[in-house]
Each structure stands twice: as C-alpha cells, then as structure tokens.
Amino acid sequence: MKRTLLAGVLGSLLLCGPAAAVPGVDEPDTIHVKALRNPEIRKYKAILAGLDSFDRHHALAPKVPELRFRVAPRRGAGLPEALKVRIEGERDFVLPIALDAANRFTVPRSEAALDAEAELVLNQKRRLYQVMPEVRTPGLPENVRRLGDLRLECKVMFDIAKEEIPLLWVLTINSVLLTRDWCSFFAVKNDNATFSFKTGAPIVAAILSEGKRSKALETEDDEFRAGLGDADWGDEALVEFTFAGPAAAPAGATGTAAETTRTAP
Template identity: 70%
Template sequence: MGRVRLALSLGALLLSNPAAAVPGKDEPDTVHVSAIRNPEIHKYKAILAGLDTFDKHRALAPGVPELRFRVAPREGVGLPEQPKASIEGERGFMLPLAIDARNRFTVPRSEAALAAEGELVLNQRRHFYQVMPDVRTPGLPDNVRRLGDLRLECKVMITIAKEEAPLLLVATLNGLLRTRDWCGFFNEYAYTIDFRTELPVVSAILSEGNRSAALKTGKQSFSIALNEPSWSDDALVELTFAAPTGTAGGTPRTAP
C-alpha cells in the first residue's frame, strides 16, 4: 500500500494543476484576456495531445461528437462570471475561444497557434478555477454520467497532465504504478479516482441492468473504480445534488 499512497499523492499534486508542476514556468509575455496575476494556463501542445487521445479512444464514448472543455471552480469557489479564454503565443498571436453559457468551449487545431508556441489562457486565477476536459454523451440528464465518458475524460486529462509535467515525474509515476496507463490503474474497488461535480452532491449510484452500487461522495465530487471490468462503458452514475442554500424543505435534487 506504500507504493499506492505515494503514487496517488504525487498524482494528486500533478493533476491538481499540471502547469504549476513545471519548474521555471513563467506567465506569458502578453495576456490579452486579463491582466490578472497567475492565471490558469495550459500549453497548447498539451491540449492538442488531449485532442489526439480523444480521437484515438473515442470508441469509449461513440455518441460524443467532439471534445469540449469546461471552466471548473475548485472546491469552495462559485462559478465565475463571464470567463474568457484564448490561445496566446509569441509575436502577439491570439486566438479567442468562445465560451457558452454553461462555461463550455472547444479548442480548434491550429498550425499557427502551435508555431507560436501558444498557451491556453483563462482569465481566472489558477488557484480558484481550472480548465478540465468535458466528455458527455448527448441526451443524458445533467445529473447522469456515463462510465465510458468518464473513462475517456480521464484519458484526456492524464494525457494533458503528462505533456505538461517534468519527464522525471512522469517516469517516476509510471514506475510506481507499474503502468503507463494511469487511468487503467483504477481498476479495482480499493483504488478509486475522484471526479468533480459542478454542484454539491449528496449521493452517487453506479447502475447497470439489475445491479447497482453506492459510490463514495465528497462535498463536490464522487469516487469510482474507473476501470473495474465488470462494469461496461454503458453503466451510468446517477448523482443527487444538494438543494440550493435557502430553499424550502432542503430536499436533495437530482438535476441542476
């Protein structure tokens, strides 16, 4: 278990903010979306690697037409008002990204952005907000997550984290976990991975056919043994969210 604890501790540090794990990482010379200090930043080439992983493994979520990203608040912080994002790079390169009303956006493939050594810059401080991959099969309620979507989301997240992390850290984690497939490590009930929710959650139930299992929840997350082989990609996680503060009765709700 010592190997597991050390690996998961390092992984949690890496995945909480992969860009911050790179020694000597500086802010871009020009930040067009905001003059805010220490903004959330990701290398564009890391985002491209995430897009490649999505394309390679999209059989996990065949109903998802494209990879999206979302602006996610860290625990204890509310959703930002009107976040802005862009790809920014050398020689004044800037490519604005359109963020929808639910804080979702896509990132296009751009040779110009790659040549400019671009970075995805969010006008929110990295200690309060983060950019996360968002894989959701159309047609499902907001409180239901499909297991194959979560599996693909994890693969994209890990790819981006690895691309931004120091090679020594990646090699160390590969050795500790005894696999390069970090998402695949979570294939037993003893080892789970946390997924953040947009609202406080009071319960999470994994179900498929006639069986179900209660999942551990945090204040704003749920934990799952992501690759337990007895559950197929079509298994569903149903979340029950807490009632908004100040509402009458305090009854939990199952959709935002």
C-alpha cells in the same frame, strides 16, 4: 509493500495543481493517494495531447462528437462574470475561443499555435478558476454520467497531465507503474480503487446502475467516486447522483481528482 511504494510514488509526483496532496498512511498495509487535484491546463501542447487521447480512446464514448473543456470555479469562488478565453503565444499570436452559456468550449488544432508555444489564457485569476476536460454523452440529464465517458475523461486528464509536469516525473511514474497508461492504476477489481469526479454542487447520494444491478458509490460534498477498471461494469453503466439542495443542477460535472485506497498484498 511494493504496491504501497507504487501508490506513494504516484501520489508524490502527480503534483499538477496547487491543492495536490502528498499521500498519507492510515494503516501499515493501506495507503490513500490523491493526485490530479485541480490540475492546471495551460500549454497548448498539453491540450493537443488531450485531443489526441480523446481520438485514440473514442470507442469508450462513441456518441460524444468532440472533446470539450469547461471553466469552473474552484472551491469558494463564484461563477465567473464576463469570462473570456483565448490561446496566446509568441510573436503576438492570439486565437480567440468561443464559450457557450455553461462556460464550455472546444479548442481547434492549430500548427500556428503550436509553433508559437501558445498557452490557454483566462481573463480571470487562475487561483479562482480551473479548466477541465469534459466528456459527456449527449442526451443524458445533468445528474447522470455514463461510465465509458468517465473512463475516457480519466485517460484525457492523465495525458494532459503528462505534458504539464516535468518529463523526469513522467518517466519516473512510467517506470514505477510499468505502464504509460496511468489509468490502468485503477484497473483492478477492487471497490476501493476509485477515481473521484466533481459534480459542480453538493450531492447526497450517487448510484451506479446497469440493467437490474445497482450499487451505492461513496460521496463527499460535491464528489462521487467510481471504480473505472472493474470489467464487471460496462461502458453503458450510468452513475446517477442526487443534489443536496433544491437549486437547479449545475451545467456539467467534470472529473478532478484521482483517489485510491490500495491494500498491499
């Protein structure tokens, strides 16, 4: 019952995006939680929290030189045309941001932006697009993700979320989880405790492998679900997914939603 209560509180409070879901109960001892669905990244202060998180936990993905962000369409929206991104704040503060061909970008540290209480601004409707942190080890194919990268991405996401939601919610979640590390919510050896990641296009399969071991992961449309806390799988384990159609793989895949199935003790 206690684990069910904790899961319910987490799912109810982590309403970081317009599609966040209130948890629902399928069985008396089982609860499904969805959180961080399409999280908003607006505040420059929140972006700095993500940069700090990346630096603290960089050992999870040592070959990734820096934290990047990516603008991606929400479900049903097309790719943005003539996309522009900038950091904008009080007293006419403006910091242009350079985008690559895949709509990825980095954000510099700036005391001036922090003093101006700046925010990330798109020249697109927010309801159609989302900005996501991205951690990807160089050299891997677009349909392959490294488990350590995914673990670091989880930590960055939650630390960004803590700056975007009200402080009271953060303190409440810390108290019920008995930790400030929200990713530890998934640190159980349980195939049902998973974090869901977007692939950018529909997939038909996802396989986690390390050495001679492999196992199929649960998939749904353009998502795969990976257990982040199982110490039996190291950071060098790889997730390889197969796209549903012959179209070229999208430029990058990012984690977007936390989803768990927990069974109460």
